Amino acid sequence: MLDIKNLQFAFGQKVIYDHLNLTFPISSITGLIGKNGVGKTTLFRILTNIYRNQGGEITFNGEKITPNMISFLPTDPFFYPYMKGSEYLDIAACNPTELIQSRVFASQLDLPLDDLIDNYSTGMKKKIAFVAIFAQSRPIVILDEPYNGVDLESNEAIKYIIHHFAKDRVVVLSSHILSTITDISDRIYHIQDSKTVTRHSKDQFDAFANDMKIHTKDKFSEF
């Protein structure tokens, strides 16, 4: 289990997390939602050690978390210029099994691996990064907006892959489209501010989606 206890983090005077507590069980998919700027990406960056943990404890199965436990798909994945899709997969894979897995996923998502990534569209870039990251056999997978710019068909394919390959792993993903999360997640954490996080289990998803609709309707009714 991935366990976050009393996490504290601030950008200067601006507090992002004030004693945040979250748990992510193994073999589960957890969706992370919240307004822009609430700190979803920041949380991912703390987990992956891109940002230094300023307080609190992050453990995986009781052990202190290390970056090599995590596969992380950032919002804007990095690609070397003049690099082919196949080369990217070769580099990202840590063993032949991962490489084969990534190639299978890539063929499912119709990625032209012999083309330069520079010539890929935004969605294709996101897809190849997803494929490379998800094929890694690390116990924690973090996906920051994996559906950004991806076409409808690939969206479904990505959902399928996440759903069917989450066994024995902790998968955490963020998205701004609720259905892409509710379709595959076992639980949702709704980050509201630095202290407040509400948890919604699978049977509460419909009610939560309805609440969101009513809340938005109320907000705009004044107009």
Add this chain to the structure above:
Amino acid sequence: MQKISALLKLRFRQIYRMVDRVGWLLFIIFLFVVLGVGLQFLQTLLKLPAYTSILFSFVVLAFIDFSREDKVFLSSVFQSYSSLVRYIWIENLTLVLPVIIYQCMIKNFIFGSGIALATLLVSLFSPMFRKSELTHAKRSIPWLPMHTFELRFFGEKLGFIALGYFVFGIFSFWHIGVYAIWILLFCFTLPEVFKWNESREMVHWLPNFVMNKVINNLFVIGKLVLMPTLVAFIFHPDMWYFTAYLIFCLFTTILLSISFKYATFTTVFEASIASNVVFLMLMLMLLPGGALITLIYAIFQYFKAEKNMNLLYA
């Protein structure tokens, strides 16, 4: 080890593909210029005491390492810290290998091993230091006008590095070479400053859009380089023609960078596509009188830029 060799192969392939795209002729020119300037620079460096030159190598390598944008990616593909350090070390070592071999050939073993040591030190600390985004409070440079926003945003992004750079310029009283390096560093940074395309809504097109942009930037950059230039003129009056040539190079670079940006401007791509060509044209300026060729090329690009912007907005 397999991953390290795959990454190194990729780096070589990248160079090959880039050269293949830019053109081999330009690459050969570039190689000659680099060799010419590089060897001369190395000779100057060798005249300094060994520890100074090793320290200098360390600073240069650390600077290059700090500006790497692939660190997060690399730490995600290497499973352990030691293999990551090993890869970065091998890459750094490959980068300076010609210099080390040359030094060993002329039996300057202290310098050769010193540089190798510098690469090791830089690599050891490399994963710990990366460009940080650990602040929500954006550094602001309000005295730089918004119509030169590329310059302003770039300065804000660099923060203290930009400040350190401008302080370094004052040291041109010590040696004219300091001023030369200072201006050339500015020239080679400018294409990066003007590489990114603003969104369509940010362009307020008026006739002679590109020319106005060039003039605005010329004035602002002129003010920025005024102090070190005056220092160079006052302390090295015998080298006035050299100083004037460097200023000419800088102004040519401004024209070239802005013109190239708008000649290839499109709202589809977020960055100018052919910065390698710009870089090679800048290398040409290092040849005596080469700035004239670059200027002609820049003027050609300028007309292309005005035409492109007219087509998009007029």
